[in-house]
Amino acid sequence: MKLILDRDLCFFDIEATGLNVVRDRIVQIAIIKYFKDGREPQELSLMINPGIPISLEAILVHGIQPKDVANKPTFQQLAQKIWDFIGNADLAGYNSNRFDIPMLMEEFARVGMEFDVTKRRSIDVQRIFYKMEPRTLKAALKFYCEKEHEDAHDAMADVRATIDVFKGQLDKYEGVDYLDEDGVRVEAPIKNDVQVLHEFTNDNRFVDATQKLRADVNGDIVFNFGKYVGKPVGETLYEDRQYYNWILNKEFTSQVKQMVKKLVREYEKGLKAKEKENGNNE
Incomplete structure (x- = not known):
């Protein structure tokens, strides 16, 4: 075939x-x-x-x-x-x-x-x-x-x-x-x-092979483990840099580390876009 x-x-x-x-x-x-x-x-x-x-x-x-x-x-x-x-x-x-x-x-x-x-x-x-x-x-x-x-x-x-x-x-x-x-x-x-x-x-519910991260019902990527289970990854790690650095330095797969870095960047980019929009409206 x-x-x-x-x-x-x-x-x-x-x-x-x-x-x-x-x-x-x-x-x-x-x-x-x-x-x-x-x-x-x-x-x-x-x-x-x-x-x-x-x-x-x-x-x-x-x-x-x-x-x-x-x-x-x-x-x-x-x-x-x-x-x-x-x-x-x-x-x-x-x-x-x-x-x-x-x-x-x-x-x-x-x-x-x-x-x-x-x-x-x-x-x-x-x-x-x-x-x-x-x-x-x-x-x-x-x-x-x-x-x-x-x-x-x-x-x-x-x-x-x-x-x-x-x-x-x-x-x-x-x-x-x-x-x-x-x-x-x-x-x-x-x-x-x-x-x-x-x-x-x-399985589109999970975004990594080790199933540490998953998509919730709204399609947002959330934690599937630990103290922040169910919480949005990008926002949570942007606010808790200690936890973010812990993930990057611990024995998580490179796939998880790539994903969390990407989500934090996207969240930060979204915040800046909102700040710029609010500044233009003032």
């Missing part, structure tokens, strides 16, 4: 030292880039020296040993190559909204590169699967493609399996309605359209 794209689209998968998107590091990344002009996809697969120990739990999952990455380049040495390969493409993966995207953002942030996802759309193939047929990637491949996933948790094998599952989902759910938890019917939400799938696979 030919993907209908209005922007390049990168499917990617990460294997890491563990599951903590802030503390852990990438040991392998694989990317397959589809181009909006229809030319053949390009692939990039890299092993990375994380600079920290790989947890036993992670090794048991992906099988990558410390000796496998001991002589590999660090992320800092590979960051520009990965950045240039992705370019301004939209992103897609399996559980990518909660793991791969925020972890990649953290790695870029550590080397002083702000990987902005606010202008990118993302498709989480797992979200389509969990909404339509709750299972795992291995089961998804079997269900949609009648294939066995032989090399599970090798990043390139996983990203290939993710693409196969995604194409299988587009075929299987063409014209199929979705009934949500509240009984609301969504007419044929699975389409060969990145914008439609972005909206279907992302």
Whole structure:
């Protein structure tokens, strides 16, 4: 199936030292880039020296040993190559909204590169699967493609399996309605359209992968944790600079830090605009 794209689209998968998107590091990344002009996809697969120990739990999952990455380049040495390969493409993966995207953002942030996802759309193939047929990637491949996933948790094998599952989902759910938890019917939400799938696979109530910030009923971004839970982020942090600095210096994801800085700037800009307007009216 030919993907209908209005922007390049990168499917990617990460294997890491563990599951903590802030503390852990990438040991392998694989990317397959589809181009909006229809030319053949390009692939990039890299092993990375994380600079920290790989947890036993992670090794048991992906099988990558410390000796496998001991002589590999660090992320800092590979960051520009990965950045240039992705370019301004939209992103897609399996559980990518909660793991791969925020972890990649953290790695870029550590080397002083702000990987902005606010202008990118993302498709989480797992979200389509969990909404339509709750299972795992291995089961998804079997269900949609009648294939066995032989090399599970090798990043390139996983990203290939993710693409196969995604194409299988587009075929299987063409014209199929979705009934949500509240009984609301969504007419044929699975389409060969990145914008439609972005909206279907992302929970717009939360604005970051760790769900520290969310949108309230009015669409305002509010805290989803701590002493200011439910309070507007921009206004609150503009007034409480100590709390603002605490967030910027503590172990929050770079996505959260980018968002709070943006919200404070927007709130401050709005205040100045009001002051100017009031001054003109006097």
